[in-house]
Amino acid sequence: MTEGVQFRLASDRSVLVYFGRKVTLHTHGRLRKLVYLLEMEPIAGVENLHPAYCSLLVVFDPLKLSQRELGAILRDYLRRLDTVRLPDPRELQIPTCYGGEFGPDLTEVARLHGMTPAQVVELHTSVTYVVYFLGFVPGFAYLGVLPEALATPRLDNPRRSTPPGSVGIVGSQTGVYPFATPGGWRVIGRTPLAMFRPDRNNMSFLTIGDRVSFIPISPERFRELTRS
Amino acid sequence: MSLIQVQAAGLLTTVQDLGRPGFGSLGVSSSGAADPISLRLGNRLVGNVESAAGLEMTLFGGTFLFPQGAIVALTGSDFGATLEDATVDLGTSFEVHPGQTLRLGPTRSGARCYLCVQGGIAVPPFLGSASTHILSGLGGFEGRPLRAGDVLSIGPVTRAFRKRTIAPHLSKCLFPRSALRVTPGPQLDWFSPSARRSFFSSTYRIGEQSDRMGLRLEGAAISQRVPRTMITEGVSLGAVQVPQGGLPIILFVEQQTTGGYPKIANVISADLHRLGQIRPRDEIRFERVSWKAAQSLFMEQEKILAFGESILE
Numbered sequence: 001m002t003e004g005v006q007f008r009l010a011s012d013r014s015v016l017v018y019f020g021r022k023v024t025l026h027t028h029g030r031l032r033k034l035v036y037l038l039e040m041e042p043i044a045g046v047e048n049l050h051p052a053y054c055s056l057l058v059v060f061d062p063l064k065l066s067q068r069e070l071g072a073i074l075r076d077y078l079r080r081l082d083t084v085r086l087p088d089p090r091e092l093q094i095p096t097c098y099g100g101e102f103g104p105d106l107t108e109v110a111r112l113h114g115m116t117p118a119q120v121v122e123l124h125t126s127v128t129y130v131v132y133f134l135g136f137v138p139g140f141a142y143l144g145v146l147p148e149a150l151a152t153p154r155l156d157n158p159r160r161s162t163p164p165g166s167v168g169i170v171g172s173q174t175g176v177y178p179f180a181t182p183g184g185w186r187v188i189g190r191t192p193l194a195m196f197r198p199d200r201n202n203m204s205f206l207t208i209g210d211r212v213s214f215i216p217i218s219p220e221r222f223r224e225l226t227r228s
Numbered sequence: 229m230s231l232i233q234v235q236a237a238g239l240l241t242t243v244q245d246l247g248r249p250g251f252g253s254l255g256v257s258s259s260g261a262a263d264p265i266s267l268r269l270g271n272r273l274v275g276n277v278e279s280a281a282g283l284e285m286t287l288f289g290g291t292f293l294f295p296q297g298a299i300v301a302l303t304g305s306d307f308g309a310t311l312e313d314a315t316v317d318l319g320t321s322f323e324v325h326p327g328q329t330l331r332l333g334p335t336r337s338g339a340r341c342y343l344c345v346q347g348g349i350a351v352p353p354f355l356g357s358a359s360t361h362i363l364s365g366l367g368g369f370e371g372r373p374l375r376a377g378d379v380l381s382i383g384p385v386t387r388a389f390r391k392r393t394i395a396p397h398l399s400k401c402l403f404p405r406s407a408l409r410v411t412p413g414p415q416l417d418w419f420s421p422s423a424r425r426s427f428f429s430s431t432y433r434i435g436e437q438s439d440r441m442g443l444r445l446e447g448a449a450i451s452q453r454v455p456r457t458m459i460t461e462g463v464s465l466g467a468v469q470v471p472q473g474g475l476p477i478i479l480f481v482e483q484q485t486t487g488g489y490p491k492i493a494n495v496i497s498a499d500l501h502r503l504g505q506i507r508p509r510d511e512i513r514f515e516r517v518s519w520k521a522a523q524s525l526f527m528e529q530e531k532i533l534a535f536g537e538s539i540l541e
Binding site: 008009010011012013014016021023035039047048049050051052053054055056057059062063066067133134135136137138139140142178179181196198203204208 | 249250251252253254255256258354355361363364365366411413414459460461462463464465466467484485486487491494495496497519522523526527530
């Protein structure tokens, strides 16, 4: 079952495995199965895995493994995908305070779409999202799919710093900034949850494959949760 | 336990080892020393394993007091180091006696100088590594660059001092004054032949905004053949990505793990450490090499480091 899967060298120590050129749950499921297999049965010489929407970057140590050997092993793993049973996805909620100081771009997003801020919040909370992958910085989950009516372009001038917990949207994606990082996503709210904590057993609050929904909370509740 | 008192931290000094591979699926990039070969050699000079943690200084070094003394080596670029006013050589191990102060200043060559001590810099590991990841505030010493007043611990010292020196021929073969060698990026075909020619024939200047996340290049902008939207995908160390504006960015050790810009090229493994010694305003060019050449250049380099007489006693 390696049909439709394409390999491409990204560097002399990494190969991209493409499962398709479209973001679909089916493609993503196959990708997750390969990541799961590679985590359960690690290949000696593979240093890192960078999954994304429909591709996986496999970084290897050329002193331990040649690109040809890696390709052969990966093809072997791909043939076994149908036998892999993924663990049931977790269902998680992200309490989010929308608008105001917590979501400085909410009114602009509403204006762009000819909606009220309340309608934007209603739409954003109406969907159960899938964690496609973690990327960009530690614990940053790419969640999809955002309702089409909310699809919004990137900020023209990215912020130099976005507060941790900021809930942003861009294109058909939504996500939560774990750290104060520069960012071009439109920030519509903020969660008091720590998305990445090195002293926690599950360092990253979200993991690939999780099902996630956003729950609106008041600024008072936000402050309460921040204190606890 | 022996200590290092940081009297002046320098411009940007962090604790680094060889990084923390294996957590890319959490969005955690490997990080680690920007010029890992210099760190490895520094560790060997003082009798450490190559992967021990040292201090990475950037452009302007710090001032360090060693109340209990230490066995030290400086590698990478020449930051004009003095020990109690006497010049100390780069690439040679030396003893710092209790109470002595090591001072470093502005660089006289490349971007980074490494300070290695026997026993290594002792910090609590995060995901198996001592490396500081500045952006996320994780790892290293309190997850941040050093400040004056910080006190670092040195790991256990087990061996007597021996003077060791990096073989002089080594720096020539590790830091050739040639173009940065690259292999094709996964989206090379998104760029027209003229855009590619422009990329491979242009001289680029390293922008002031460059850091451990990425080197920003200034010079000829290159445009895509047809502007297309990319689906975000995993990005590798040394990837040369081209954002809408057309000015390339080379992804570096604290890189994002995924990205949505097309990549025209990727710096070869044998040249990755050289990225750590390029300074803002330096000029660089790119030279395309074959996959086969990239592979053998890396193998040869590792052979020189492992078996060659790279360290003299």
